[in-house]
Amino acid sequence: MALFAKYLRIGSTVKHGFQAFPQLTTAKYSVYPPHFAEPVYKKQELDKLYESGEIENYKLIPFKAAKSNETCSIFHDPMVAKFINYMLLKGQKKLAREVLEKTFEKIKKLQLEKYNRETDPEKKASMIIDPVVILKKAVANSKPLLKLTAVKRGGSFYQVPVPITDKESTFYAMRWFVQCGREKDKSISFADFMATELIKASNNDGKVVNKKLDLHKQCEANRAYAHYRWS
Amino acid sequence: MRAYRRLCGYATAAVKQETQYQIPTAARTEKKNPVDHDSQDVSKFYTIDPKTVSNIFQTGGLPKPFTEQTNMFAETALMIRQPALEVINSLKSTDFQKPAVRYLLYGQTGSGKSLSLAHILHYAYSSKFILYHIPYVPIWLKYDRKEVNWSSSKNGMADIPLIAAQWLKHFVHQNGALLNELNLTTSQDYVWSQRETTPQGTTLNELVTHGINRAKYACDCMDILLNELKAHCSNNRCKMLVAIDGFNAFFNEKTDLKTEDRVKVTPQQITMVQTGLSAVLSDWNNGAIIMVTSPRAALNTKRESHLPIYLIGRQGFEHIDPFIPVMVPELSTVEFNNMLDYYEEKRWLQKPGGRKELEFLTSKLPADLMARCAPL
Numbered sequence: 001m002a003l004f005a006k007y008l009r010i011g012s013t014v015k016h017g018f019q020a021f022p023q024l025t026t027a028k029y030s031v032y033p034p035h036f037a038e039p040v041y042k043k044q045e046l047d048k049l050y051e052s053g054e055i056e057n058y059k060l061i062p063f064k065a066a067k068s069n070e071t072c073s074i075f076h077d078p079m080v081a082k083f084i085n086y087m088l089l090k091g092q093k094k095l096a097r098e099v100l101e102k103t104f105e106k107i108k109k110l111q112l113e114k115y116n117r118e119t120d121p122e123k124k125a126s127m128i129i130d131p132v133v134i135l136k137k138a139v140a141n142s143k144p145l146l147k148l149t150a151v152k153r154g155g156s157f158y159q160v161p162v163p164i165t166d167k168e169s170t171f172y173a174m175r176w177f178v179q180c181g182r183e184k185d186k187s188i189s190f191a192d193f194m195a196t197e198l199i200k201a202s203n204n205d206g207k208v209v210n211k212k213l214d215l216h217k218q219c220e221a222n223r224a225y226a227h228y229r230w231s
Numbered sequence: 232m233r234a235y236r237r238l239c240g241y242a243t244a245a246v247k248q249e250t251q252y253q254i255p256t257a258a259r260t261e262k263k264n265p266v267d268h269d270s271q272d273v274s275k276f277y278t279i280d281p282k283t284v285s286n287i288f289q290t291g292g293l294p295k296p297f298t299e300q301t302n303m304f305a306e307t308a309l310m311i312r313q314p315a316l317e318v319i320n321s322l323k324s325t326d327f328q329k330p331a332v333r334y335l336l337y338g339q340t341g342s343g344k345s346l347s348l349a350h351i352l353h354y355a356y357s358s359k360f361i362l363y364h365i366p367y368v369p370i371w372l373k374y375d376r377k378e379v380n381w382s383s384s385k386n387g388m389a390d391i392p393l394i395a396a397q398w399l400k401h402f403v404h405q406n407g408a409l410l411n412e413l414n415l416t417t418s419q420d421y422v423w424s425q426r427e428t429t430p431q432g433t434t435l436n437e438l439v440t441h442g443i444n445r446a447k448y449a450c451d452c453m454d455i456l457l458n459e460l461k462a463h464c465s466n467n468r469c470k471m472l473v474a475i476d477g478f479n480a481f482f483n484e485k486t487d488l489k490t491e492d493r494v495k496v497t498p499q500q501i502t503m504v505q506t507g508l509s510a511v512l513s514d515w516n517n518g519a520i521i522m523v524t525s526p527r528a529a530l531n532t533k534r535e536s537h538l539p540i541y542l543i544g545r546q547g548f549e550h551i552d553p554f555i556p557v558m559v560p561e562l563s564t565v566e567f568n569n570m571l572d573y574y575e576e577k578r579w580l581q582k583p584g585g586r587k588e589l590e591f592l593t594s595k596l597p598a599d600l601m602a603r604c605a606p607l
Contacts, residue, residue, distance in 0.1 A: 074585040075607055101606035108605075109303055112578060116305045130581040131606070 032064050041066040069093075077132055079139070086174045087181075099191055104131035106195035128202070138201035142176060142208045143169040146219040151228045160228045161219035176208045177201075252583060257573035260311070265319060265354035268311055274566040276308040276573060279353060287349075287356050290401040291366030292476075294345050296601060304577045310566065310597075312343060314559045315350040321555075322354065322519055327470065330513040333520045333551055335478075338559035339537045341598030344523045345476055347559055351521060355472040360518070361413075361460060362405045363510055365398070368477035369528045372486040372498055379490045382502050384451050389496045391488070395449035395503055399442045402456070410436050413469050417459055423448050435459060450502040457506055461515040471518035473510045477528030479542040481507060484530065511551055522551065561595040570600060580604045 037058065040046050049055045069081050080100070088096040111129040118124045128134055147168070148159040164172070177197065184193045200206030260272045263280065284293075284307050293301075301307045318334050325332060336344045345367075355362060371394055382388040403410075417438060421429040427445070429438055435456065442452025464471045481504050488496050498504045511520055524542045526534040535541070539556060540548055562570060567590060574580035585607075593599035 073588060075582060075588070104606035108579065108581070112303050115578060116303075129578050132581075 029064060029067075035062065036064045037061045039063050039066045039070070041070045041072055043072045079136055080132060083135065083139075083174055083177075086171075086178050100194075102189075102191035103194045103198070106191055107131040107134055107199060110195060110199060131198075134198055134202045138177070138198045138208075139170065139173045141204050142173040142201050142212050144172050144212050144215050145169070146216065147172070148215070148218060148222065151225075153228055158225045158228055159218070159222050160225045161222050162229055173208070173212070176211050180207045180211075254575055254578075255572040256576050258569050259308075264357055265350060266323075266358055268316060268319065270316065272311045273313055273316065274310065274563065274569050276310055276569070279307045279309065281307070283353065283356070287352055287362070287405055290397075290404050292345075292352065292364065293349055294598075296598070297346065300579075300601065304579070308573070309346060309350055309353075310343075310570065310573075311350065312347060312559075312566065314338075314557045315347040317557060318347075318351050318521065319354045322351075325519065327517045330516050331473075331518045331520050333511065333513060333522065333554035335539055335551065335554045335556050336521065336523045336559055337525075337537060337539045337542075337556060339561065339596060340526050340534075341596040342559045342561055343597045344525055344559045346597075348474060348476055348521065348523055352472070352474055355474075356405070358470075359409060360470045360472040361409060363402070363457065363460065363471055363473045364405060365475045365477075365507060366401065367528070368475065368480040368507070370394075371503060372480055372483070372488065372501070374487055377488060379488050379496065380447075381490060382450065383447075385502060385505075387500065388502045388505070389488070389490055389500050390447075390450040390502050392446040392449050395453055396443050396446040398503075399439050399449055399452060399456075403436070403439050403443070407436060410434070415459070415463050415468060417455075418462060421455060423451070450506075453503060454506045454509075457510055464517040465515050467517060469517070471515075473518065473520040474523075475507060475511070475521070476523045477525055478511075478522035479524040479539070479547070480528040482543045482547040483533075508550065522554075562597055562600075563595075567595050567600075570597060571604075574604055580607055582607050 040049065040058075040063075049058070069084075070076070070078075084093065084096050084100055087100065108129060108131055111127065111134075115124060115127050115129060118127065128137070143166075144164060146161045147164045149162050150157045151160045152158075177194070180197060181190050181194050184190070197206050197208060201208050257276055258274070259276045259278070260268070262268060262272065263277060265277075268277070284301075288298075314336060318336075321332070321334075336347055338344050352362060352364060371391060377391055378393055380390050380392065382390045411434075415435045416432045417429060417435065418431065420431050421438075423429070423441075423445070427441075427448075429441060438452065438459070439456060442449045442456075460469070460471050463469050481498055483498050486496060486498055486501070488501070490496060511522065513520065524537075524539050526537050526542065529542055533542070543551070568586070571580060571586060571589070575583060589600065589603060593603050
């Protein structure tokens with residue numbers, strides 16, 4: 001039982017008054033040894049595995065349990081779930097989720113206004129209204145290609161441009177969005193600001209894309225230090 | 232790691248979604264006048280033209296989320312549903328020489344009671360009823376910071392003059408044109424003060440205008456207006472539809488209101504409430520009375536059930552007895568699918584295919600469905 005309690009952390013701490021009684025939370029991922037595989041929790045993906053016969057490879061591999069926010073619902077999107085996690089403050093996930101939902105609603109409102117105003121049927125058909133697609137496009141547009149790291153050479157630190165992994169650049173892009181949202185003017189709500197920002201970024205414009213371009217410019221300026229990566 | 236790479240892939244390979252899916256179109260009827268609606272049109276949408284909407288609902292009557300939605304969709308489309316149709320059909324076949332019939336719409340929060348009432352109001356408006364329409368009672372009784380005075384004409388009663396004047400504006404907005412056409416006049420002299428009197432034979436429009444300009448007398452004006460209208464209806468000069476949304480708020484235990492000398496007033500002590508209660512009495516003919524009870528209009532300690540006897544209590548029940556209860560249920564399967572078709576047609580719902588999940592999450596309540604579909 002002690003082992004069970006250790007693996008499945010029983011959340012007895014009351015967080016911000018949301019949890020009234022002790023609740024079973026999912027296992028911490030660090031308890032799994034490295035040979036455990038990531039769970040496939042989407043039904044469609046599982047069906048694909050069965051169809052292609054790839055499932056045979058997975059049959060003898062132990063799997064981690066799915067996290068509590070990973071569902072096979074059609075409305076669930078891993079990208080959106082990740083974004084919510086980056087937005088989150090003090091573990092208030094419900095609040096973060098609601099704010100993002102409001103953002104999505106606002107995006108749809110703004111886009112539908114444009115859609116109803118548009119008279120050209122071709123442009124109308126090409127217009128994107130789906131907020132999740134806009135979010136993905138915005139993040140894809142603001143992913144940097146390089147980053148700067150501090151390297152100590154001869155007693156002083158140099159900002160050295162180094163290549164960035166896909167994972168890290170996604171993180172940079174999403175973090176920039178959240179940062180811009182927190183730095184915004186107080187007169188405008190987070191959801192409203194984020195909605196306009198995401199729409200702008202999906203059209204390669206706006207604060208976050210400028211941040212990306214600034215980083216690229218700095219990398220370009222510091223290209224002379226690039227060899228410090230090796231020597 | 233693999234999962235994370237998959238996640239990043241989502242971001243890089245964004246937007247390339249297949250557009251094979253055929254976007255459905257909602258079932259609609261061409262009949263724009265609710266007089267023509269019959270049982271074949273159930274679960275279909277009909278559009279109200281913007282001019283009528285502004286004539287009837289500009290100063291209240293449609294729920295706020297719905298109004299926002301209509302702005303976004305650039306049209307006001309209502310679904311024709313059984314409860315509203317039932318009331319409209321019985322209004323068509325009523326013998327108006329008999330005392331006014333009372334209907335009570337009730338149902339769960341978010342099941343579409345107010346919009347059913349809107350449909351009925353549209354019917355009444357287009358068949359030339361005078362609308363004595365109270366958009367939502369709790370806005371009278373909730374939220375302090377209103378000016379509440381002791382009434383000068385009725386002892387021990389309280390007035391809310393500004394709100395009453397606002398309501399009179401609402402009344403004129405809805406019925407001004409019709410009142411001019413019918414040319415209804417007052418049947419006796421009304422003395423407001425030493426200097427101000429309304430002589431016999433003034434038009435009702437002027438009476439109401441006086442009430443709006445002199446807000447102090449707005450509450451009395453409401454009462455007089457009702458009595459005049461009742462008398463005119465009984466004399467076969469006009470037809471009237473009394474419609475009260477959030478009716479059960481009349482029977483709440485308390486209000487948020489305080490008079491200037493900091494005395495809390497109960498709903499029964501307010502003159503406007505007494506007017507509303509007397510509007511519901513069927514001591515007149517040539518008209519109908521429609522009430523809507525909703526759990527949201529009750530105090531938040533008293534929302535466990537949506538049944539009228541629970542919400543209005545024994546006293547209220549006896550006040551309106553006998554009445555015809557009309558249950559507004561949740562959407563049927565056909566209506567539910569048509570609603571989602573409509574949302575998809577209007578590009579409001581962007582993810583097709585999750586209908587079973589939505590059905591489970593919202594238990595087919597239209598207001599819940601609207602809220603659920605907002606971020607999707």
